[in-house]
Amino acid sequence: MEFKSLPFKSSYYTTTSNIAEDFYNPVLEIATSYDRVSGYFSSKALSLYARGLQGLIKNGGQMRLIISQDISEEDFGLIKAGYDLREKLANTLLTQLDESLNIEEKVNFHNLAHLIALRKVEIKIGFKTAGIFHSKFGLCEDAAGNIIYFTGSNNETKAAIENNFESFDITASWLTSPFDMQKIIQARQEFDNLWNDKAQQYNIFIKEINDVIKQKIITYDKGRLILNPEMLVDDALILSIHEEQLFLEDNLTSYKISTKDLAIKRLEPYLDDDYPNFKNDLTYVEMTEVIKLLTKYANRKKFNFIVSNDLSTYLEQQAYWIEERSKYALLLKSQDAQILERFEEFKLIVSKELHRPLRDKQMWSAFYMQQMKKSANFSVPGAGKTSMIYGVFAYLNSPSINAVDRIVMIGPKNSFLAWKLEFAENFGPNKVLSLLDIHDEESPAIQLEINSLRKNLILINYESLQKYEKILCDIIDERTMLVFDEVHKIKGVRSKRAQVAKKIATRPVYKYVLTGTPIPNTYEDIFNFLNILYTDEYKKFFNFKVSELKDPDVLKIEKINQKLYPFFWRTTKTELEVPAANPDDIIRVPANHLEQEIIELLYKKYAGNPLHLYIRLIQASTNPYLLLKAINHIEMYGEENKTNWFNNFDNDVITFTEEEIQKIRQVKTTSKFSAAIELATELNEEGKQALIWCMFVNTIDKVYAELKAKGIRAAVIYGSTPQQEREKIIEAFKRREIDVLITNPHTLAESVSLHHTCHDAIYLEYSFNLTHMLQSRDRIHRLGLKENDYTQYYYFMLEGQENGRNTIDEKIYDRLKEKEQRMLDAIEGGQLMPDPEVDYTEILELFK
Numbered sequence: 001m002e003f004k005s006l007p008f009k010s011s012y013y014t015t016t017s018n019i020a021e022d023f024y025n026p027v028l029e030i031a032t033s034y035d036r037v038s039g040y041f042s043s044k045a046l047s048l049y050a051r052g053l054q055g056l057i058k059n060g061g062q063m064r065l066i067i068s069q070d071i072s073e074e075d076f077g078l079i080k081a082g083y084d085l086r087e088k089l090a091n092t093l094l095t096q097l098d099e100s101l102n103i104e105e106k107v108n109f110h111n112l113a114h115l116i117a118l119r120k121v122e123i124k125i126g127f128k129t130a131g132i133f134h135s136k137f138g139l140c141e142d143a144a145g146n147i148i149y150f151t152g153s154n155n156e157t158k159a160a161i162e163n164n165f166e167s168f169d170i171t172a173s174w175l176t177s178p179f180d181m182q183k184i185i186q187a188r189q190e191f192d193n194l195w196n197d198k199a200q201q202y203n204i205f206i207k208e209i210n211d212v213i214k215q216k217i218i219t220y221d222k223g224r225l226i227l228n229p230e231m232l233v234d235d236a237l238i239l240s241i242h243e244e245q246l247f248l249e250d251n252l253t254s255y256k257i258s259t260k261d262l263a264i265k266r267l268e269p270y271l272d273d274d275y276p277n278f279k280n281d282l283t284y285v286e287m288t289e290v291i292k293l294l295t296k297y298a299n300r301k302k303f304n305f306i307v308s309n310d311l312s313t314y315l316e317q318q319a320y321w322i323e324e325r326s327k328y329a330l331l332l333k334s335q336d337a338q339i340l341e342r343f344e345e346f347k348l349i350v351s352k353e354l355h356r357p358l359r360d361k362q363m364w365s366a367f368y369m370q371q372m373k374k375s376a377n378f379s380v381p382g383a384g385k386t387s388m389i390y391g392v393f394a395y396l397n398s399p400s401i402n403a404v405d406r407i408v409m410i411g412p413k414n415s416f417l418a419w420k421l422e423f424a425e426n427f428g429p430n431k432v433l434s435l436l437d438i439h440d441e442e443s444p445a446i447q448l449e450i451n452s453l454r455k456n457l458i459l460i461n462y463e464s465l466q467k468y469e470k471i472l473c474d475i476i477d478e479r480t481m482l483v484f485d486e487v488h489k490i491k492g493v494r495s496k497r498a499q500v501a502k503k504i505a506t507r508p509v510y511k512y513v514l515t516g517t518p519i520p521n522t523y524e525d526i527f528n529f530l531n532i533l534y535t536d537e538y539k540k541f542f543n544f545k546v547s548e549l550k551d552p553d554v555l556k557i558e559k560i561n562q563k564l565y566p567f568f569w570r571t572t573k574t575e576l577e578v579p580a581a582n583p584d585d586i587i588r589v590p591a592n593h594l595e596q597e598i599i600e601l602l603y604k605k606y607a608g609n610p611l612h613l614y615i616r617l618i619q620a621s622t623n624p625y626l627l628l629k630a631i632n633h634i635e636m637y638g639e640e641n642k643t644n645w646f647n648n649f650d651n652d653v654i655t656f657t658e659e660e661i662q663k664i665r666q667v668k669t670t671s672k673f674s675a676a677i678e679l680a681t682e683l684n685e686e687g688k689q690a691l692i693w694c695m696f697v698n699t700i701d702k703v704y705a706e707l708k709a710k711g712i713r714a715a716v717i718y719g720s721t722p723q724q725e726r727e728k729i730i731e732a733f734k735r736r737e738i739d740v741l742i743t744n745p746h747t748l749a750e751s752v753s754l755h756h757t758c759h760d761a762i763y764l765e766y767s768f769n770l771t772h773m774l775q776s777r778d779r780i781h782r783l784g785l786k787e788n789d790y791t792q793y794y795y796f797m798l799e800g801q802e803n804g805r806n807t808i809d810e811k812i813y814d815r816l817k818e819k820e821q822r823m824l825d826a827i828e829g830g831q832l833m834p835d836p837e838v839d840y841t842e843i844l845e846l847f848k
Helices: 020-030 043-047 048-060 073-088 112-117 158-162 180-195 207-213 262-266 285-302 309-333 337-353 358-372 385-396 413-431 444-456 468-476 496-504 524-544 546-550 555-568 593-605 610-623 624-628 631-635 644-649 658-668 671-685 696-711 723-734 768-776 810-828 840-846
Strands: 012-013 033-038 062-068 121-128 137-141 149-152 167-172 204-207 219-221 224-226 236-242 245-250 305-307 376-377 407-412 435-439 457-461 480-483 510-514 586-590 689-693 714-717 740-743 760-765 792-799
Touching: 012 020, 020 048, 020 309, 033 180, 048 062, 062 180, 112 121, 137 180, 137 413, 149 180, 167 180, 167 792, 180 204, 224 723, 245 262, 262 285, 285 305, 285 309, 309 337, 309 358, 309 555, 337 358, 337 385, 358 376, 358 385, 376 385, 385 413, 385 480, 385 510, 407 413, 413 435, 413 723, 435 444, 435 546, 444 468, 468 496, 496 524, 496 631, 524 546, 524 555, 593 610, 593 624, 593 658, 610 624, 610 671, 610 792, 610 810, 624 658, 624 696, 671 689, 671 696, 671 760, 671 792, 671 810, 696 714, 696 740, 714 723, 760 768, 768 810, 792 810, 810 840
Parallel strands: 033 062, 062 121, 236 305, 376 510, 407 457, 407 480, 435 457, 480 510, 586 792, 689 740, 689 760, 714 740, 760 792
Antiparallel strands: 012 167, 033 137, 121 204, 137 149, 149 167, 219 224, 236 245
């Protein structure tokens, strides 16, 4: 039987024909060969022309398919299984088709593998390194040499045959004119060239399935086969990417790469041990550098170097994310007209949700954070960062948005009270506080597990992070707004606290870090908060190496600030129109004769040891009793601010004679100490509250005793004061039930607002630590001060007598003001500038 016996149409449309029954089955039943090029393929198509395929096979025929790489994982598995099975069978185990292929029964998916194994179906994959392989035509031939050529929109898929609107035209060799016969001749030549991979000059490549398999370049996305087709190009070095790791395929025949080549040596920073194995954490910047090096190498050695489409796309996506997020952030920070409509929509919802309205600058800050989803807020202490965060929460938790259910705030214990009070003040009757305070619960772990989903504010202190790590990872989810307050408390790049903080921050969509002192020591401080905020994105964009951040040069500092600027918000007190503080009141108190003798004694005893002399002179100016005790660095700076050179305090072996000890004990209170008590008494008589800042616990207790003896209502807070007691004292102070509060900076210099009732702060003991000074000043100089409110700071200094040695109070103060001005200049310039920790060099300069 020949094709000539069949009734044919010149064109077939799915709207007027049953393509399987009218064309495929009758043609293939007679055919002895079927050659097909199809952009898309599905093994399900075989079931629709199973009868015709059975005839083709009975006729001793063969089906040859060239398909594109767009193929399902299931079908690719069947094809691969068929070629694997062919190797095992070696044409000996099976001599005929499986029984399920007989007569009218469908050829099911799994029979495709058997057809391939028996060489009844051959499949190759066609691709282009640019563009897509999308050709569609077929050739059928019978035993008499009659040929049918068809071309059109139809693919070799079940949908194309059965469901889609498709059409194709046919040309029959026995019915055609010499002109149309050229279509058949050209189609035959085209197919043979493709099948034999002879179209590479047209950027078309055809590969055996086994060639594809052996390249190890197969991945799947949503059940579809994904190939890097460039990896199959002959005589080329191909760079591609898989799971964000670079890899090379060396198909070169014109050049042999040697690991001794200079270009390969230059790749070493990006390699994991040996060429060609790349590190698995290269950033897009580093990947771009690898491409530049290999491109130069290929041009010099005259070989073909290809960057895969996948890698090019990946790099474009990374660059797009960085560029677009940075650009959008700058639009937000500049309050560009393009985003005003969104801002007004945000403002409308927030204003409706909050009881106490945000100021315009605070509203913009809240809008910026909500739009960015993850960002830092470096507004100066006292600018209302907590209120800004509640503005974000008001929007995200509103009924119309409904994006988050709760805030989990990680911060110092001192901040808890402010978060509770600010919630009430910001939301008023509009939202009821449902609180879980880790310190108020008898069984915190159980409460976190059972009740966290019913709370809208959960407060966790930094010291509890490790203890509750597993529970926090469970409860902090996509509907949690995660906030790290005073994020500079997360110290040490490899510290356990830093690792836990990063781990619990992986799931939230909205996460924020807050601090008024983003870089308290060195640029290394930014490493932790950037990794908390951006996790995987850190390496893709910022990728500051810790070694680079420790001591960057001027150019590196500029680059760091340039990258950081779009990703943080900073509001100053000037922008919020907080009334300026009065100039500092410097109160110099002359040392008496006995105090001068002690000063001279210290310079003699600690000659050659400036570190100890520095501490001892601070003590001698207020509380000489401390000279007889070992130096406690924790009292000065707090446990978290301990630095390596503090260990030198443990070597304080200077001993005083009995006579010298008696002389020291004679000074019960110094002139400076007495003057500060006198000022506190005067302020009290004027009906004013006062805050007294000291460093040493013994000095705090001594001030407290003096004031109590005068009938002044005083209270103390330092490190050992329990959290609940601290909160009671602060609340009592705000209610004016306490007249004077005595404390130290590393205990109470953060997250406490005392400005509504207290406007005077006395500095009795202070050090080189600028962060402590600035934060302590901000306890009474904050947003919320009335226009006619004043803020006054008093710095007491003990001065040596004429022709005698001096204390260091004034030198410390002058140095602090220099640091403060440098920081203010940086803020005005939109930069982040570190406040270097007190170091030995700085102390040495005191005694030059």
